[in-house]
Amino acid sequence: MEHMYSKWHHPYTPENKYSKKVAYFSMEFGIDQSFNIYSGGLGFLAGSHMRSGFELKQNMIGIGMLWKYGYYDQARNEDQTLRTDFNVKHFDFLEDTGIEVEITLHDNPHVKVRAYVLKPEIFGTVPMYFLSTDVENNDHLSRTITNHLYDNNPVTRVSQSIVLGIGGAKVVEALGGADTYHLNEGHALPAFYYLRDRGVSKNQMVFTTHTPEKAGNEEREARQLNRSGFFGRLLSDEELHNEMVNGGMINYTVSALRMAKKANGVSKLHAKVANDMWKDYDGVCEIIPITNAQNQKFWQDESIKNAWTARDADAYKKRKNDLKSELCDEVLHQTGKQFDPNVLTFVWARRFAGYKRADLLLHDFDRFKRLISNEKYPVQIIWAGKPYPFDYGAIDLFNHLIYQSKNEPNLAVLIGYEIELSKKLKCGSDIWLNTPRITREASGTSGMTAAMNGSVNVSTNDGWIPEFEKDNQNCFVLPALDYHLPTWDQDKMDTNNLYDILENKVIPTYYENPDKWQDIVFKGMDGVIPDFTSQRMADEYYEKLF
Template sequence: MEFAVDQALKIYSGGLGFLAGSHMRSVYALKQNLIGIGMLWKYGYYDQGRNKDGSMVPEFHEKMYSYLVDTQIRFQIPMMGKNVWVAAYYLAPETFGSAPLFLLTTDTDGNDESTRAISYSLYDSDVTYKVAQCMVLGIGGARLLEALQYEPEVYHLNEAHAVSALFHLYKKYQKVAEVQKKVVFTTHTPEEAGNEKHDIHFLDKLGFFSGIDLETVRKISGIRDGVFNHSLAALSLSHKANGVSKLHGEVSRKMWKTHPKIAPIGHITNAQNNAYWVDPVLEKARLDKDIDTIVARKKELKKVLFKTVADQSGKLFDPDVLTIVWARRFAAYKRPDMLVWDIERFKRIMANTEQPVQVIWAGKPYPKDEGAVGTFNHLFYLSHLFPNMAVLTGYELALSKLLKDGADVWLNTPVVTREASGTSGMTAAMNAALNLSTFDGWICEFAKDGHNAFLLPVAKGEDINKQDCDNLMETLERSVIPTYYNAPEKWQEMTLNSMNDVSEPFNSDRMAREYYESLYS
């Protein structure tokens, strides 16, 4: 549903898109025989603007991309009681250095306003439109390949958004085994409740199952009642599946163990594209083990980031001061505001002039998630009280790069086992930032406390929020801040360890090879 290939192509919301973009870049570098199919969102996800009082407001502006090629391919899909036209655009590999990418849209001649709107905004809040978007991606993606006269050896569904494609394929091949032979599936959802489900009759009415009768749909997709589970259907109609970290693979196998007829679930840990994300000066210094250059370059990169901080917040940050960044999608389970839960302790840390700290937040909440938007705005209003605290808008690829270049500490606070992988800390580590994190997702495979990162103990029992908050403040006050100021050689050693440890295992070239050689083969 989303690819973050370049800042100029705004068809992504967060980590899933960043990951897909890195995958496409590595495919290009490795010359793998793979194409991507996604959606061309007229308004993107949203532009993160501000109201008069500075609180965030989602803005929806039409996006125009002159570098996309109109393939002239048009076809119709029956959905929502209409025959809806789908058009396909092409992003050539040379444009941004990515695998060939086809993007589908319903914003084309022959459709009325209601059906044009299917491809207006990524993850539409209206359930009918959200399902219709999945149908354009799934059925439309399969139809596009037919129009191209391209018969793939493997269809890779990245998350279950495109699962409607599998019913189109079943109609074509008439045998479950033939569909399974061609399909692999990646799940990014670490808990059962997070998997998308809809009433099976509602989906049938929309045309989701390509005219296949519901008895057959239930039989081939593992559905036992009237609730259609998109991930279960994808697992039932695939021959291989994977989670996106070692821990997530374990969690997924446990989660789906009551369904014995699904594809075996392994894991391929997420990764990000070194060539795109790494500052070349830092990378050369890493290879040369040149600590002095890393320290000097980091200070230069902080100055660049702080120009954006000054521009957005009117605050002048100091490159010599320890800078902590929390930046990713704003969602409740990621607990973006944990740092301010114990507000008195937070005030104490922020008021310490002997060992000062600067904190930056950034990220986009889902525009209809009032709780997450409220959290973002609460942090923004709170920032008025502190000259060393800033909350930035416009968290897209470009700002993400600036923040990772300029962070000393990359703060990661999800509820343990709720983050399937999480990848933002990888690119921060590549650029000489140290991760401060709960023990979840990819961190479990990377982090060694005091060696290449700062880890919070795993909270157990009733109130894990209080435990995690207490552990965070304790780790900051007793370990992170004193190490930065009192033991700079130790900090520099940890930074070099972190850069070395993240470089190969969490480069998406490794990930793309694993998908190509083990999941697709």
């Protein structure tokens, strides 16, 4: 029996202004806790986009990968340090579409890629197709390509891009083709090469760049990519030469910017930084800003929302206290420490990467000790986040924080940082600490969903924050500094500024002036809704990019 999702199908008639057929490619999607195939912000963002696409009745589908082991599961060694576990995942809610396509990988012209559908009624997303090479008749090596999100083996990583890009494009063809092909980051770049050869015009290709970080803008040796089947066919020396940059390399971002009609950065600041980064390469398209956002319906607590809408401070405080108690239970459950819902609670939680500076508070250790032992103004601090499983520097930092917090009753490092814990932290915290080095955080969406739930952003002025911030009114912002300074100097200045703000503004306001605090909380919600909800974002993609 033919599956109704084996052709382009939506359970609704798309709205007129969203009638263009869009296929959205992403390496990861964070849609629901039970579907843990994402690593961090890129996935959360893509998941929110798919939910809002459904809410707005857009004629869009998602194309992703069915990771057999997901990203990884966070566990602890016996001394509480981080252990990375890889467990096979089972998702009964996915259905086999019967669509199977073949791609050429390296010297194997018959690698099979199978598509499984996530129907809209499961999690309230547009129809989404997840690709797997763990298919009968594939050889052992081919079957392992879709094992691990962001596999550490470079050859496997290239193969994953080909599966998502060319395999994904062939699945879209099997569904009846799309009017617009949207790459969320450069991972699925082979799709553009394959589609270009099939006569799909530049006008139908768009691209989102997400990061100024080198690691997020992959660059690989052109000849090796040509051998591996990256371009959908073997390119001649001359053709290959036309694609190369930086002495024989293919830069995924540069290639995507050359092939797309238009691209976007993920905040106003990031679009500026990105245009500046890539301006010296010939033939790159314009990069406009479409600021990232998150799905309000999914992330905002309903009672918090009602209290904010009614401007009912008492109802808000009662609900916030309950949510803080739930977070304190989680801390107790994981660490055996009894946190108090009446104490000012700081959270630093996001992907663990060096430039995000999880340990900024510890850079001035004397002030840190004073902060956590102040009896007049008590505080509690929670860290959570997932380092890349092979980023030993980030894992070392994670373990350093565990070691530092071990004997402190009001410090905790939590594991299992996925959607469910993320929600608990955003709902249960008073302060959302966001400390990236300026210009390095393209957008940083965690603070948006924190603000939706009354957690006040204390942040460097990076990513989306400049578009939102009214300092001392809806958040607290560190003074801008010259980001060309050596990082040591930047860190020192930011640390001093962070402590000045905490000691003189944030903490006294919370304890001495609860009315002012409540005002900041509600104004934070005003500032983030609707401007930083993915309804606005999903609409802008149709209007400005597609």
